Amino acid sequence: MPVPLARVIMEVVRYRLAREAGEPFAAVPRQARWSSLAFEEVAALLARGHSAAARARLDELAIDVTTAEPTAVVEYELCRAWAAAEAGRGAPAQEHLRAALAIGEREGLVHGFLRAGPAVLALVAGLPENPGAFRRRVLERARRPSTRGEGLLAEPLTSREQELLAYLPTRLTNVELAQRCYVSVNTIKTHVSHIYRKLGVQGRSAAVARAVELGLLPETTVELHPTAR
Structure with a gap:
C-alpha cells in the first residue's frame, strides 16, 4: 500500500484531473484541516454548484493566513473568492483574489491559480484594476493551450x-x-x-x-x- 504522503498526492491528482475534465467527484472525503485535499474537497463542491456547502466547509477549515504555508493560503483565498463570487458577493471575492495575488506574487506561486481552474481565472481576469506583472503572468499562462500535465x-x-x-x-x-x-x-x-x-x-x-x-x-x-x- 502507498505510504500516506504518496497516497494523498495520488488522490489530489485524481480529484483535480476529474474536476478539470468537468466531472468533479460527488464527494471528496471530508478533511479535518486545510490541505491540498481540502482544497479539492471545496473546489469540487463549488464546481458542482454547491456554494453554500463550500462556504460552510471553508468556515470549518479556516486557517491563520499570517502563519500558514504560502501555497495553502493562496489556495484558501482562491476558494474564498470563488465561493463569494458564486454567492453574488463581488466585493469580498475581489478582496480574497487580491490577497491571493499578493502572496502569489511574493512567493512566485503561479500554479495555484492555474490549478484552481477556469472559474477562478475568469475572476482574476475580471478584476477592475489594470493587471500588474504577476497577474499578467498568471493570465498568460492560463491562455496557453497546454498548461496541464501530460499535454506538455x-x-x-x-x-x-x-x-x-x-x-x-x-x-x-x-x-x-x-x-x-x-x-x-x-x-x-x-x-x-x-x-x-x-x-x-x-x-x-x-x-x-x-x-x-x-x-x-x-x-x-x-x-x-x-x-x-
Missing part, C-alpha cells in the same frame, strides 16, 4: 510511472520503494530513469519540481531524505 510531455507517463512519481517527494529510498511495490531495485531504477527522461530532468529533486510545474504533483515542500537516490 512528448511521451506520457505509464500508470506505474505515475504511481512512482507520487513517491518521489517522500524520503523513501529505491530499496524501500522496491519493497513497497513488490519489484526489484533495478526495476525501480529503470522506472525512475524513464520518469526523469520524460520530464527532461536529471535527479529526484528536479523531477519533483518539474512535476509540480506541470501540475502532475501538488505544490509541496516535502524535504527529500539526503540518502534518497
Whole structure:
C-alpha cells in the first residue's frame, strides 16, 4: 500500500484531473484541516454548484493566513473568492483574489491559480484594476493551450510511472520503494530513469519540481531524505 504522503498526492491528482475534465467527484472525503485535499474537497463542491456547502466547509477549515504555508493560503483565498463570487458577493471575492495575488506574487506561486481552474481565472481576469506583472503572468499562462500535465510531455507517463512519481517527494529510498511495490531495485531504477527522461530532468529533486510545474504533483515542500537516490 502507498505510504500516506504518496497516497494523498495520488488522490489530489485524481480529484483535480476529474474536476478539470468537468466531472468533479460527488464527494471528496471530508478533511479535518486545510490541505491540498481540502482544497479539492471545496473546489469540487463549488464546481458542482454547491456554494453554500463550500462556504460552510471553508468556515470549518479556516486557517491563520499570517502563519500558514504560502501555497495553502493562496489556495484558501482562491476558494474564498470563488465561493463569494458564486454567492453574488463581488466585493469580498475581489478582496480574497487580491490577497491571493499578493502572496502569489511574493512567493512566485503561479500554479495555484492555474490549478484552481477556469472559474477562478475568469475572476482574476475580471478584476477592475489594470493587471500588474504577476497577474499578467498568471493570465498568460492560463491562455496557453497546454498548461496541464501530460499535454506538455512528448511521451506520457505509464500508470506505474505515475504511481512512482507520487513517491518521489517522500524520503523513501529505491530499496524501500522496491519493497513497497513488490519489484526489484533495478526495476525501480529503470522506472525512475524513464520518469526523469520524460520530464527532461536529471535527479529526484528536479523531477519533483518539474512535476509540480506541470501540475502532475501538488505544490509541496516535502524535504527529500539526503540518502534518497
